Amino acid sequence: MSATESWVKEFRYAIKSKIGSGWQVSNDRGNMRLLVGNKKEGFSSINLPFAWQKDQWPDAFDFIRIGAEAYLESNKKIPLKTAFKLTKQTSTEIQLDWERALVNYRKANSFAIGEATWKKKHLPVLEGVMEYMNRTKHKPENAKTLCKKVLNEYKHGQYKKLIGWQFGTQMRRHMRISLNKFLNYCVREEDFPSYWLPPELSMEERLSNNQVKTNKRIGYPLTDFQINRLVEAFDFNPDNEQAQKWKFAVQLCAVFGLRPEELRHLVIRNKHSKKPELWCTYQKQNSRVRERQLLGLKVLDLDGTPFDWSEGLIGRLAAGEKLPEIPKGKGGQNLGQYLRRRSVSGCWEVLCHEAQSEGLELTPYSFRHRYAYVAHTRPQDDGTMRSLTQIAEAMGHDPDTNLKSYARFQNKNLTKVFDRVG
Structure with missing residues (x-):
């Protein structure tokens, strides 16, 4: 017997034993409906302000008991609906x-x-x-x-x-x-x-x-070459201080897989040592990850060599290079707005069309998607691949979230392990 049948049976027994055999309750499209009478004299019925759920039947029983007393005290001379309307007015609802x-x-x-x-x-x-x-x-x-x-x-x-x-x-x-x-x-x-x-x-x-x-949109992972094209677009106006700040922000997002909001939460540790560390102190709501060390994946040219700008980012930040001022909670929104501005919008628009041609959508998170793609598909120096746990820790979420969001990247080389059929 299911749990639902059990509580319904208990509810109906309480009504029959404490109120009377002529009183019944039923499920009326998810709400409780009360019936009073018998086959010989006919039935009267009203809807009750309770959902047909296990946790509501004790309150519903008290409500029915009070209304039934009012109805029976009038020798059934007042309509059932009127009796229970009076009950509703004297119930705790009036005090809410x-x-x-x-x-x-x-x-x-x-x-x-x-x-x-x-x-x-x-x-x-x-x-x-x-x-x-x-x-x-x-x-x-x-x-x-x-x-x-x-x-x-x-x-x-x-x-x-x-x-x-x-x-x-x-x-x-x-x-x-x-x-x-x-x-x-x-x-x-x-x-x-x-x-x-x-x-x-x-x-x-x-x-x-x-x-x-x-309908959840599938994020587009920018390629390394596309990212470099965008970085170069910022230099069309090299004297624009704000453009250079956003250029630095884009470089950091790409190399370290940052959420745009995390640009506000970057700190340098061991600043005066030979190997300063970049940490992120951002904690996403409902996440157990409070902080993490940021570990980079360099942006490579077509021949496999890193672009010059993808190295030395931690040192630049430690030396005091500025990032744009971003209001709390506006990281993705502000980055997206800037990328659509005139200075780099031409390049960004072209990249948007390239993403659309693959049935995907380019967003400020696409730098982070690129990081995830590279982490899953680019071998380490010793030829081995990173584990799911390692990637999840580097990106600041749990392995289940990583699997849910980026499992598609694990299957990018699927064709290599099967026979090619012409």
Whole structure:
């Protein structure tokens, strides 16, 4: 017997033994529905503000018990819906303080959620919650109704032109996750009734999640020669100080496989020794990697010799060469904006077309993708290949993430181990 059947059986037994044999509950498209009566006299039914879930049945039972008492005390003279409307008005729902819960939720997550992330990926959907729950009429009665309203109907964005978030997009997925986290907090920490727990995913939502995963763009790994072409493009205006700073940033991203955001977190250790070390102190959210030593993979010319600029980068940084000033959380955005500017946009545009011809997309992360490709496919000096763990550690993520993102690079030489068939 499944876990679902077990709790349903327990729920229905509690109703029958404590309330009466004429009372029943059923699953009505994911919500609870209450039926009262018998075959001879007929049935009356109402929807309850609870999802058909195991963790909601204890609260639903108390709700039914109070409503049933009101209905039976009137000798069944008042409509069933009226009896339970009175129950709803006297329940803990009237005491829910959504504004206070939102303030407390922000305080509880002040360290885990940065201000930029809060404004972009949490506040838009939570403002929708406040709008619906502060209405005097027609408020959502449970989490399922609230989620549908906020995710599908809430008008947001500049001038309130956007309606909901489109199925099959990363942004809808982010908004749903943020909404679910908030609702879980409200029930666990603010003592909201269990029918405010986030509902299980609908079939439509599951399909949209699969679409998000399927549509995830495949990053283009720049070739070493393409990177050198771009580096040379910065020198069309050698006296432009800002251009030279971004040129240095591109060189570092390519040789050390940096995320653009990590340009803000570079430190030199053992600065006065013969072999100074370059470290990155950036910690990605939800990552166990707090810092790592950066280990380079030189950018090579077609004949296999390193380009001059791909060596001595640590020494240049130690000597005080400047990088562009990048606001927190804007690394990828700022690098992308600069590459599209007039000084290097011609070369960047050509590279974008070259990526598109292979069905891929060029982004500021393509320098990091190049690093991953070279790490997987270029033999070491002794002829051996780097292990998956070594590559993952050098790039600052766990082996599972490396496998998920860069498994395709491990199969680049697949044709060499099979027979060539004409």
